[in-house]
Amino acid sequence: MATTSIYDRLSQKREAAEALARQQAEEERVAAEAMSKMPVPVPVLPLDVGQNAFQIAGLNMRVPKGFGFREIDTTLEFAGCEVTFSARRRIAPQGLPLARAVEGYVKNLRDLHVGMTLVREAEGLLAGHEAIALDYLFTVGQERRHGRTVCAIISSGDELSRQWFEVSTLIDPDKERLADWLVAFDAMLADITAQ
Structure with missing residues (x-):
């Protein structure tokens, strides 16, 4: 062995x-x-239409109870250039699908900005909810504008209170210093939190 x-x-x-x-x-x-x-998994954040606040330059302003947010239009400064930012909330009718609501939104854009060109339409998420992002171009006088809008229909608590929620920005696409704004805008939307 x-x-x-x-x-x-x-x-x-x-x-x-x-x-x-x-x-x-x-x-x-x-x-x-x-x-x-x-x-x-992305957390699905509910809307609380009765709770609104703004934080500007580190200062918090709470809107009194009973006042509902409908629309914000503001001018932001990014890389020394002005960009517009807006957010809107409306009641969404029962049975209205997101795609049809976005079609209506695009029609309104075309009525408002003759010659508007839809550049991109993409599905995504806004605060964890199904959303559609739109990129579009139009002119104001002789100046071009690039818009990005992210649209969602969000149920706030019960199915009877469906809300249309949109967040938009407009920039001058010819300003090189704004080249990173749309990336920053998307990151800002990705970081939405609930209170």
């Missing part, structure tokens, strides 16, 4: 341990890869 030396047995144990470690590492890699492909 042939016996193996202690060095051979140690070598076999070491090789077996290395093979097991390689197998575990491969299984962990495959599991991590599978997890990275799984979509991260």
